[in-house]
Amino acid sequence: MDEDVAQGETVTSVADRMAAEALIVDVDGYEGPLDVLLTLSRTQKVDLRQISVLQLAQQYLAFVEQARTLRIELAADYLVMAAWLAFLKSRLLLPPDPEEEGPSGEEMAAHLAFQLERLQAMREAAAQLMARDRLGRDVFARGIPEDVTRVREVRYTASLMDLMQAYARLRTRDEFRPYAMDRESIYTLEAALERLREMVGFAGTWTDLARYLPAEFMADGPRRRSATAATFAASLELVKEGRVEIRQAETFAPIELRRKE
């Protein structure tokens, strides 16, 4: 018994799903809301210029409603169009309010009719274009472009696509660069030692450690910090070697160096 029910349910849901899928496919067959409107407008069997936009709006809203009852997920632009048409419908049905801002229902309807007519015209133009005599199908170019054996010139070519792809490749490459230390902003202990050894010989009086930092590392934060750390480490090394004395009056006060006589 239970099994039967369960089976029955499965069957209906499968059938439901298939029906729904058929409709999804159908909706997918449309190239957007304007395409749906254009298709619906054909049922009116009149010139697009004489079309009843009100009737069309109702048909479209019915289409969206049907999709909703069948639980078809419509893309956002279909729903935006539905909202716009509902608004248009209200404008067309209610007597115009002179206080109200914005375009009249007639203006909006006229624009929609224009859009439909323009899309229809472009479709027809596209069909005419594709029906023309086409190179390689109806009309043919020279089959043996002649090569005359005299000048042999190497010409380098590249297409715009090549150019853009090259640029895109360059601009995205950094995003995938394996992590590496950026050596440029690092002031090494070796460099600091070398510099301090040379300079400290002249420092007979107590001198702020900061004065020993190389000028080119003073400009921005990370580089200055790197230089400060390296120079401080180098000064400790020189203290250990017995070549300088080091002092700091209190916490966070400047660190000072003096040559050891």
Add this chain to the structure above:
Amino acid sequence: MAEDRDDDTPLFEAPPIAEQERMCEAMLFASATPLTVAEMAARMPRGCDPAEALMHLRRRYAGRGVHLVRVGDAWAMRTAPDLGFLMQEERVETRKLSRAAIETLAIIAYHQPITRAEIEEIRGVSVSRGTVDQLLDLDWIRFGRRKMTPGRPVTFVVTQEFLDHFGLESARDLPGLKELRAAGLLESRPAPGPGAENRDNDEQEEGAAPGQSELFED
């Protein structure tokens, strides 16, 4: 012989026009792609006037199995369309274009230069990147001048290859162009009402690459 020559006259007399016609005929026959008047003139002896020679040549090939056709500002020899049935072996199978691609191509041809946002406005649906890619790949469209609107979006225009493929002398010869223009269907008409602002924003977002345009500022 040349009493009233002025100073601009070249040292040597240009070949007779019949001879120039032969030269154009030979060059155009040998080339599978269209040649411009300037390209032909560069290869011909000095003082030649390929433009005039081409007029003669065109008349000579009228009604023949091969025609002289104009493609933008270039010229090419092409077989007469009514004889296409003889060329089964030469036929090249072209990739089938999607409906979206065909429509997008027509919209670009009839409205050029046109931005992506404007194409979307006409089709009422977004243009997938594959569509534009395919048309660029076929060399049927290229990038045109940027539009002087906010965001300075790039535009698309059709190419000489497009004209050559569809047998058009110029984009002005597109079928039905005059009628479409007379009917006002090629004008860009802004949508009235609240929808309008949204569209504008879209366009801005579409074309804007602020960092990039700064790069191009001098």
Add this chain to the structure above:
Amino acid sequence: MAEDRDDDTPLFEAPPIAEQERMCEAMLFASATPLTVAEMAARMPRGCDPAEALMHLRRRYAGRGVHLVRVGDAWAMRTAPDLGFLMQEERVETRKLSRAAIETLAIIAYHQPITRAEIEEIRGVSVSRGTVDQLLDLDWIRFGRRKMTPGRPVTFVVTQEFLDHFGLESARDLPGLKELRAAGLLESRPAPGPGAENRDNDEQEEGAAPGQSELFED
């Protein structure tokens, strides 16, 4: 009209000889190989006599810029031997630009005016002299104004020939990074990892490496 027809006469009248001549002309023009009389006959409507049509065609092209010539037992159209000098430019070998060259060119096009050091900064490798020389040789880049930085390095800019070759009206018409991404040429998203957090959000969006924009601030 056909009183003395015999039994071999086909059901349909063969096209007039002038029409057959047009057919042979078109086939010989479009074919990639010389064609024999039998091959032509096989393509033409029944009852045609290409051998006779070819005699007419040969006479028509006598003295023209293009001749009908016999190649073994087949026929082909060839430019007149005296006009061979016009075909000098036809013999052009085209080669793809190297990756280094196309990258360098792209950087110059997008960032001009730009110094060699700045190009190297973006490419992450040094730019060989041959690469720059090649681009100069092709007339695709030229020297721009010197930069007002220490050493006053020369800069590179793209030329009119570059724009012509790539079908651009100005370098400003090159699509921006956002448009490249929309066209599917820039698929990647910035990889999360060290360094990424430090980046300016906007720049990340644009796909720009930090530091790079600094380089181009004047």
